[in-house]
Amino acid sequence: MHRSWSISGIDLLLPFGSDLGRRQGLEQGLRQAIRDGRLPPGARLPSTRVLAHDLGVARGTVSDAYAQLVAEGYLVARQGSGTTVAAGPVLVVETAPASAARTVPRADFRTGTPDLSSFPRTAWMAAARRAVHEAPDDAFGYGDPRGRIELRRALAAYLGRARGVRATPERIVVCNGYTQVLAILCSVLRSQGAGAVAMEDPCIPVHREIVAASGLEIVGVPVDSEGARIDTLAGQRLGAVVVTPAHQFPLGVTMAPSRRSALIRWARSAGAFVIEDDYDGEFRYDRQPVGALQGLDPDRVIYAGTASKTLAPGLRLAWLVIPASLMEPVVQARLVTDRHSGVIDQLTIACLIESGEFDRHVRRMRMQYRRRRDLLVAALAERVPALRPSGIAAGLHALLMLPSEGPSEGQVLAEASARGVALYELGPSWHAPGGHPGGVVIGYATPPQHGFTSALELLVDTFAALYPV
């Protein structure tokens, strides 16, 4: 077997049998590559001149092989656009069995995702173009583990103005999502001797898994209508407590001012840190946004924000504002994790923030989500009065606690799924399963804007069938 690369035009790795003549070997190599899908329909082949040079054969050998495959229907030769693989039936590519195909729900209300159809593509492309155009050469090299200075400067200003965070660019560390933030903070806390971290009960199961994977013990903090019960932390030896003060996930309550100050008092007296997960702080509907807890004590509170709700989770970008005492170990942990986040997206977000496009997008989406929330609340009030959404002053989800005498969480999920409606069940969010009231979380931001009305209809029909008036 002989392998050769073309060196100009288009690369083509082409095994061809040396036991056959050159032309036949080339024909067979191409035929096989087309049959098994390595050369897909529409793929352009190198010119005869380039391929002949690369393979060390006469140009006529390549022309003859191409002509033969054109005659067999594998290739198409067009004057001016070269030779391409035909879009014909010759392709035999193994496809995944139908059972492996993911079923797409007709109405997707799983929480966690903003409306991806509203991603600001045009503004993003303009910002990315500008970012790449203006970036100094060194931006494309290995950089500061904290992230690009342009983004840290933009974030310091944005977080101060929009979220009341006390931040300087020096104290910001850009990470690949809150998921990575949590893992890095846990490794730092552990290396500093912490044995346990408190987390709200309920909270996102995967966040518990991240903390547990770091070797830290998890202590549950119950949540009531005023937020996390800080009184339960008294006397506990904890490295930190993880909270979602602006909009508790998943219950949706906002931490009351008295709890916020009690939390800071506890952190100071315990010498512990507060990890503030401000995942959806930009989306508040009924009154002025609740400022970040971090503003109360930047030495005790580690602030974490993310682009996952304001822009898209696929970006995998989040940011930390770190107390001075933790800066060095966090930067070191960031370095050894994966050095730093991709610079082009960082520079693009910096441009979006500085041009005002980020704020414009957030404001536009806030209006859109508020409208969706109002439609959901009105439709349920009219057709399913047994279900009263809560936690709806902010964020992208509503909680529906299920009446104890009605269908269980599992039954609701099953009926919804049978109708093509995907929901998020509350059950797995509790630290200990069982003995909790049933509930479902409605991620009303998830359906695409153009399909929201029909998705809502399907959702409300499902609940109306489960809870007839």
Ligand SMILES: Cc1ncc(COP(=O)(O)O)c(C=O)c1O
């Ligand atoms: C409570 C909570 N925190 C944080 C995040 C953001 O995580 P990430 O930045 O890893 O996408 C989410 C996303 O769903 C969330 O629900």
